[in-house]
Amino acid sequence: MRTASEITAMFTGPQVHRDVYTSPEIYRLEMKHLFANTWVFVGHESQTPNKGDYFTTQIGDQPVIQVRHSDGEIYVLFNRCPHKGTKIAIDREGNTGKFFRCPYHAWSFKTNGCLLAIPLKKGYEDTGFSESESAKGMTPVGAVRNYRGFVFARLAPEGIGFEDYFGDSLSSIDNMVDRSPEGRLEIAGPPLRYMHKCNWKMLVENQTDTCHPMVAHESSAGTAVNIWEEMGNPEPRPPAMEIIAPFMSPYEFFEKMGIRTWPNGHGHTGVHHSIHSDYSAIPGYFDALSEAYGEERAKSILDENRHNTVYFPNIMIKGPIQQLRNFIPLGPDKTLVESYIYRLVGAPDQLLARTAMYNRMINAPTSIVGHDDLEMYERAQEGLMSNGMEWVNVQRLRTEAEDFSQETVENGTTERQMRNQFDAWVKFMTVSMEGA
C-alpha cells in the first residue's frame, strides 16, 4: 500500500509518474480516496423529472441510483440491497413508483432509501436486526447538491463543502444555464457512449490540451477545409465546416484564447474567444434572450464563449453548445465516455439541432474526429508501458513556485491546467490517508 508521501512524490510539478495512468494499485486508491473525497457529477435533474423517476450511473467504481423522492428532492443511493447486495435497479432509467423493491427477497425501500418492509419480518425479532446496518435500508451517499439542475455527490460523509470545492468555477455552469431564456436546461435524449482503452485522466487532460487539435485532427478538419476550398468556398458554409474547421485554427489562435484555472483542479480554455465564437446566429434566439434578461445582459451572456470547462475530477462542459462529457473510470486502462446534450428551454430548436450535430460529429464512436483522439490515448497507454522513461512531461509554460490556490488566466497553450489537476489529485488522494 502506498503512503501519502509516496503519492505526493508522483507529481513533481514539471512531471508526473507514469504509474498514475497504468498502475492497478493507484487506480484502486483513486476509487477509494479521490472519488470519495471530491464532488463528482451524477446526472441532470431533468433525467428524473417526476416522483419515483430514477436513473443508474457510477461515481468512480460505485454503482449509484439518482432518484426523485416523494418530497420532490433528488436522492443519490448506493445501488445495492442492504440484505445480500443485489443491485436494486439494473435498467439505465425508469420509474419505480413509491418504492424500490429488491427482486431477490422482496425487501422494499422508500425512494429516499429508508427500509419500508421485509416479508416474514417476525424472523428478525430478537436477532438484534434492528441495530444492524441493514435495518437502515439503502445507503445514501455522503452528500448531494443540485446546482442549477446539475446533481453532484460526495461519497464521503465528511469533507470539503460544495461551494469551497467549486468556488468561482461554477460560473461556467451559470453561463450554460443562463443561455436559456428561462434559465433552465433539459436533457435531450440518451448520451453517446464511447469506450476508451486508456486511463480516465488522459481524457480529462486532453480537454485543455490546445496543442493537439491542429496536429491530431488535421485529417478531419484539414480535409474539410480543403474540400470546401475545392468547392469554391460556398456560403453559407456547410454545417460540417462551421463545426469541424475551427479545429485547424493556428497555434496563435489557441495561444490568444487563454486558459483560466481555479483551485481544486478546475479550469477552462477559451477565456477571450474560442472555436465556438464564430457560429452563425440562430434567428429569434437573441430576441428571446433579450426579452428575458434585457439586451445588455443577453449580450454579455453570449459574449462568453468558453471552450472546455473541466470540473475535476471527471467531467467537461461546453457552455456555448450545452454539452457535458462524463469520463467514467472502469479500470486503470478503461474509461467509458458518456456525452450528453441539453435543450436550452425557451430557445429555438435550431440551437439544439446544432448541439446534436456537434455531439455526433465530434464525440461519437463513429466520429472522424474522435477516432484520432482515441488513437492517441491508446497509443499513449501502450507507450507508457515502456521502461525507457518513467515520467510524463507537463512542463509547458510552467513557472517556478506555481500557486494553484490562486485563480489565474494565462497563455492558452499552457499546461498549467493539467498541473492544476495533478495538484488537486494529490490533495484529494492523500487527505483521507493515514499520515497525510
Added chain:
Amino acid sequence: MAFSKDQVIDFIYNEARMLDEGRYDEWLSLWLEDGHYWMPLDYKQTDPHLVTSLLYEDMFMLRLRVERLNGARTFSQKPKSRCHHVIQRPFVDEMTEDRIVTNTSMHYVETRLDEQFLLALTAVHELAVVDGALRIANKRVDILNSDAAFGNIQLLP
C-alpha cells in the same frame, strides 16, 4: 425505365461490396446530392435532428469521411481498417415508378491490427430512379445494440 426486383436486390449487394472493397468514389456516385446516411443512437429513434445519432451525414460529410480515409495524416487509419458485410436477401418493401424501399439484415465485421468486432444491423435503403439509374436517396442503418458502448467504428456499417 422500370427495374425488376432482382435488379434492386443486386444494387444492394453491389453497394455492400463497394464498401468492403474500399471503392468509395464509386460508392459516393451512387448517392443523390441531398441524401443522408443515418445511423440512430437509440432503438427505434424517429428524430435525426434534436437528439444525438451515431451518424447523420450529408454528402459533404460523407465526402470528407471518404477523403480522410486516404489522407497522409489519418493516424487512426495507420494501419488501415478493413470491413466485411454478410447480407441477407433484401426485402423490397415498396416499389413504385420512382421510389423503392428495401430492408436488409446484415452482419458487419470490422478489423484493424489484432482487433475485430461484429455488429448486427438492419439497413433501410430509400432508392430513387434518376436518368434511368438506381440511386440512393437516403440510407438508415440500425445497429442492433446501437445503445451499447463501442470503441472506434471507423468504416461504414
